[in-house]
Amino acid sequence: MSRRAMSRPPASRPRGARLRTRLRGLGRGGLGLALGLALLVAAGPSLSACGGASQAGRSRADDAIILVRSQPGDAELWVDERFVGPVAALSGGISLRPGSHRVELRHPDYHTFYTVLSVSARQRDQLTAELAPRLP
Numbered sequence: 001m002s003r004r005a006m007s008r009p010p011a012s013r014p015r016g017a018r019l020r021t022r023l024r025g026l027g028r029g030g031l032g033l034a035l036g037l038a039l040l041v042a043a044g045p046s047l048s049a050c051g052g053a054s055q056a057g058r059s060r061a062d063d064a065i066i067l068v069r070s071q072p073g074d075a076e077l078w079v080d081e082r083f084v085g086p087v088a089a090l091s092g093g094i095s096l097r098p099g100s101h102r103v104e105l106r107h108p109d110y111h112t113f114y115t116v117l118s119v120s121a122r123q124r125d126q127l128t129a130e131l132a133p134r135l136p
Contacts, residue, residue, distance in 0.1 A: 059095040064119035067093040067126040070105050075113075075131060078104040098123075105129050 070087045077084040098121045105113040110131035
């Protein structure tokens with residue numbers, strides 16, 4: 001009897017065996033690519049908050065660097081209606097392309113702080129905001 005005839009039909013194999021069979025078909029490069037893509041998709045929303053990256057995920061030489069400080073320190077930073085990250089995690093600042101940007105600092109227990117920053121190429125600046133607490 002051939003090896004193939006002795007194996008179980010695919011539907012009766014344990015679930016893990018089917019998964020291993022599918023992954024085995026990708027080969028070494030394909031498996032690495034599949035795992036890398038899965039990690040990238042899972043980490044995608046937080047990439048812009050790592051190390052102050054620009055909104056596109058990469059910093060350019062002519063970007064402005066803005067250091068952001070807030071009270072409370074765990075406020076969330078939003079730029080142009082996109083979540084960047086908690087202010088405490090952005091110690092290196094954020095990288096912004098030259099132009100105008102709507103900046104918000106949000107916290108559930110405080111009123112949201114809004115401002116529009118106009119930044120030029122290679123500008124270095126600091127934004128400091130103290131959020132007003134919400135009344136009970």
